[in-house]
Amino acid sequence: MLFDEFIPNFFNSFLLNAAGDPVIWPWLYSLIMDGILGGVGAVLGFVPQILVLFLLLAILEDVGYMSRIAFIMDRIFRRFGLSGKSFIPMLVATGCGVPGIMASRTIEQDRDRKMTIMTTGFIPCSAKMPIIGLFAGALFGNNPLVAVSAFFIGIAAVVISGIILKKFKTFAGEPAPFVMELPAYHLPSAHNVLRTTWDRGWSFIKR
Template sequence: MLHEKATASSLTLSDKIDRVVTNRWLALPVFVLIMWGIYTIAMGGTVVSIGTMGTDWVNDVLFGEWIPNGVETLLTTLGVGEVLSSLIQDGIVAGVGAVLGFVPQILVLFFLLSILEDCGYMSRVAFIMDRLFRRFGLSGKSFIPLLVATGCGVPGIMASRTIEQDRDRKLTIMTTGFIPCGAKMPIIGLFAGAVFGQSPWVATSAFVIGIAA
């Protein structure tokens, strides 16, 4: 049987991209660079961090000035008591604002991830990581939610929607919750400091065990 080796001129653009993004040595560095760019745009603190700008505007302007001032004016006009007014302002308005503050970052993150999905890069990443993750009963696509969960568990779990198989998606959701994120770190530090005498080993162990679990 005769096998003809593909020449550089006969390779399509997709084939040339595959040679780089699925290369044994370049695949992971390229992936880290791309994810760094996505994190920087969605959740970073630079001039191109659109998601952070949106979150800061929602927290500081929309729910920091506009809505509280408008609600306060409305409550004063209606003659609402101080206790009920405090409950509405500090409870409902502040609570809703704290939750909606994450929306801009999540929207930007999922928009960028959807671009990677549509251009086929996520499938290539899943192909690279599939052999390793199958040893743990997970799909190669589970790598993205687990990575995103190191920043925040909520978008990490939501990122599992790209996994087609129901079993793999549910396993990814359950395991993603164990990844220590920014919200879990203060709790780990609180328990290590208040219960275990500020033991650094307890904090480190909780972080590592969460990932290992």
């Protein structure tokens, strides 16, 4: 709402009052409204939902749950060549693929990190949902099962691509042994949660 309506309408009114008829300076009007606001607004429009995702993930991390879920998923992920640490980037990628790929930097092993980066892109994120909805409406008559099946297709693509990548020499071998400290459960710290959310959100905006 903020980047789709309020800010464009504000600048549109400002330019009309300052320059009069936009036909006089069509290049300037188009540069600001279509170029700057259109391009930047398209990216910043994802910021609110990304911040909510980062906030929830920060809470889970601060209470000590994320380390445990990565440990639990390690046995499953090893069957198709990935480490349990790949689960966290893929979970983040359900909100947006960019921070999901960025989160793979925490994986120490180079082989596991590269495989995670190459497979995380198959996870359906919020930016892909309008495209999925477009194809569902155009080709399948707005069948709701199409959008739901897109997630399962994405997960299947991750599994299949992981199995295929294991066949290449670069990614051959077993994932690195899972070594991660499991902190005790505790109440989240508001300062830590907000600081982590801010750092990740600002990093997303800059990139």
